[in-house]
Amino acid sequence: MVALVTGGAGGIGGAIATALAGRGHRVAVADVDLVGLARKAEEFGGLAVEMDVRDPESVRTGVAKTIAELGPLDVLVHAAGVVGGAGPLLSLPVESMDAVLAVNVRGTFLITQAVGEAMVAARRGGSIVHISSAGSFQPTVGLGHYEATKAAMNALTRSAALELAPHGIRVNAVAPGPVETPLTAAAMADPAARAPWVERIPLGRLANTDDLVPTVLLLASLEARHITGTVLPIDGGQLLRG
Ligand SMILES: NC(=O)c1ccc[n+]([C@@H]2O[C@H](COP(=O)([O-])OP(=O)(O)OC[C@H]3O[C@@H](n4cnc5c(N)ncnc54)[C@H](O)[C@@H]3O)[C@@H](O)[C@H]2O)c1
Numbered sequence: 001m002v003a004l005v006t007g008g009a010g011g012i013g014g015a016i017a018t019a020l021a022g023r024g025h026r027v028a029v030a031d032v033d034l035v036g037l038a039r040k041a042e043e044f045g046g047l048a049v050e051m052d053v054r055d056p057e058s059v060r061t062g063v064a065k066t067i068a069e070l071g072p073l074d075v076l077v078h079a080a081g082v083v084g085g086a087g088p089l090l091s092l093p094v095e096s097m098d099a100v101l102a103v104n105v106r107g108t109f110l111i112t113q114a115v116g117e118a119m120v121a122a123r124r125g126g127s128i129v130h131i132s133s134a135g136s137f138q139p140t141v142g143l144g145h146y147e148a149t150k151a152a153m154n155a156l157t158r159s160a161a162l163e164l165a166p167h168g169i170r171v172n173a174v175a176p177g178p179v180e181t182p183l184t185a186a187a188m189a190d191p192a193a194r195a196p197w198v199e200r201i202p203l204g205r206l207a208n209t210d211d212l213v214p215t216v217l218l219l220a221s222l223e224a225r226h227i228t229g230t231v232l233p234i235d236g237g238q239l240l241r242g
Contacts (some may be wrong), residue, residue, distance in 0.1 A: 001025045003075035003220070004066050006053055006111055007187030008046075009036030009184065011181025012131055013079030013240040015209035016216050018044050019092030023217065028066040031080065048224045053080045056114075063114045072122040079131040080107060083183065086142040092211035097145045104149035105156075112160050116169065129219045132159050132173040134235040138242075152177070154231045161229030172219045177235035179207040202237035 003020045007013035008029025021027045030051035031037040041048035047069055051062035067073060084100030119126035135143055136150035154173060157183040161171040178184055178197050188194045198206060212234055220226050233239050
């Protein structure tokens with residue numbers, strides 16, 4: 001089985017890439033962070049693919065390189081994403097909105113299109129898993145711009161699931177609550193800033209990447225062969241509270 005993981009140099013993408021390789025997949029990791037990318041690929045003997053998910057050419061070239069070097073794609077895990085700053089909607093610079101839309105929405109569209117097209121052409125089905133966010137269902141002051149992009153990602157997940165189902169291609173997403181990764185490290189370093197995030201979670205702690213990996217592997221695998229179009233929260237129960 002061949003898997004492509006975008007955001008593979010990052011916390012969540014990196015952990016998923018390592019786990020897929022551990023399950024015997026041939027894995028390509030794609031990212032704009034070339035140093036992190038090289039380090040991660042070397043760590044488990046994967047293929048490093050330079051890719052900017054905002055750029056159609058870069059996405060198509062990266063997908064083609066993966067297929068040329070590893071074979072037809074069975075799995076895409078799309079974990080590339082940015083938060084794009086934080087701030088209330090009334091004062092958030094439009095540049096922050098544009099930046100987060102470009103990576104999280106345009107990027108999800110482009111990678112789904114390129115991988116979907118390749119999977120349809122290969123006629124062997126496949127599984128796509130997007131990394132969304134619990135924030136797509138529940139607002140947090142200061143993150144409205146980011147949450148809007150993850151809600152768009154959920155909509156793209158459902159549309160792609162419907163359109164690709166006749167080809168045996170499943171499309172799902174997971175929606176984590178806060179996860180300890182480089183993305184959140186700065187925000188969570190201050191105990192006073194961290195406490196309100198933990199208090200929202202009935203299971204009483206932030207997630208780590210090990211909490212996400214088994215569910216993503218399940219959705220990527222044939223064990224989930226009758227599951228498509230879902231956006232599954234992995235949030236310690238956070239969405240139970242309003
Ligand atoms: N960490 C959390 O609390 C959390 C919670 C819910 C959802 N998520 C989502 O999980 C995903 C992974 O987040 P993470 O915590 O591992 O963050 P991270 O910053 O560790 O990893 C994100 C990766 O995406 C890459 N990236 C950014 N822009 C890119 C682009 N244009 N093209 C290709 N790659 C690009 C970065 O270089 C980085 O390696 C993101 O989509 C994020 O929104 C994270």
